[in-house]
Amino acid sequence: MDRPQIPLNALRAFESAARHLSLTRAAVELCVTQAAISHQIKSLEERLGVNLFRRVPRGLVLTDEGAALVPVLTTAFDRMSDTLDRFMDGRFHETLHVGVVGTFAVGWLMPRLRAFEALHPSVDLRIYTNNNRVDLAGEGLDLAIRFGDGSWRATVAERLFSAPMSPLCRPEVAHVLASPQHLEGQALLRSYRADEWPRWFEAAQAPCPPLRGPMFDTSLALAEMAAAGHGVALLPVRLFATYLENGRLARPFEAEVETGSYWLTRLHSREPSPAMRAFREWLVDAARAADERPDLLRENALSATDQSL
Structure with a gap:
């Protein structure tokens, strides 16, 4: 059985009305008339074969079907908006979240970041400093620079340099x-x-x-x-x-x-993105160049x- 083809405008009208529980406020947000919002929602209900709202004297109340649909649409629209926001100057900007032990961030990484930004202007780099205690998955980090022996469970670790x-x-x-x-x-x-x-x-x-x-x-x-x-x-x-x-x-x-070395780490389960690969390549090269002159x-x-x- 073919799925009904649902216009994006109808989904947007419903999602806005569901957030506000008001056709009037949804119309203002989307810059259309209240009648247009009502028409879009009615069309959506007909295509789905369910009622999404119950009309009450004080406004709208979501049905069980409507309440189930709202979070799915809200998440989808938010993700679309976030992705579209990454297109600037005709290029796609990828956000990269990196946790860094504070000493390394201040004493080594920050003075060199302009070089990375010049090479990769499309990477929106977010640095989060810590005291060497980090949870890659729990903190939503793509990469982390840590100090230690390189042994962290479920983690890929690449040595950068030692720090006597x-x-x-x-x-x-x-x-x-x-x-x-x-x-x-x-x-x-x-x-x-x-x-x-x-x-x-x-x-x-x-x-x-x-x-x-x-x-x-x-x-x-x-x-x-x-x-x-x-x-x-x-x-x-x-x-x-x-x-x-x-x-x-x-x-x-x-x-x-x-007493240890600095390591670039990521989760085994995390497939490297283009931004992750770019940062890793730059960081390893910069660390290698710095490590070639320890006597100086x-x-x-x-x-x-x-x-x-």
Whole structure:
């Protein structure tokens, strides 16, 4: 049996009248007469063979059939509107939702985003920062940049680069730190990863003093505390190059420790869209280019310390 051919205008008239429960308001919204709205709805009811409204003295009441049809039409019209809104300047604009751990976003990604925008002006990029706790499906994210070992359940992970950590502090504090043993008299600012300082002291071949004081859930908070003179923070040096260059922080020691890497991730079940593929290709290339000169970054960090002494 052939399905009845239903005009789009009739569906739009019904959906508007159902939202307002008023033919008059629907007519105003769609810029037509009330009689036209009534005619469209009556035509739709005849084609479907059901009543969609009950007329009452105060207006309209949806029947069970009408109530079942409304959410389907509303969702369809909203999706059509969202898609049409993506056509700007004669091009289709795809929205890309990316979750990014805050340290990576501020210290590495944001200064480079203009390059991506110049290459892919049709991608509407939405960045959502976090403290490395992210739910791709629950938060509606297409991609996420995380820090860790690359093992996340039901997730495809592609390594971007490692981020070795070393103590950073105010230049005047760095001036009095002749050896790692001198850190014993300093406030050692801590993250929620309890093993970071012990692992660094092991790499520096020095005993780790007792760790006390408040803990912070982001490296950005640690960096700001250290820059304000409230202690020494163990931070991924490459992501705080700006702090070193402007003299807010200095690096007193060359010893460093690796506790993980940054990864680009997506769900196994998520088929990459054109925007996802474009962002992935650009990000991997940019990370590879930055990773080819780690020695230059280390030299710049240490020279910034030398200049502050």
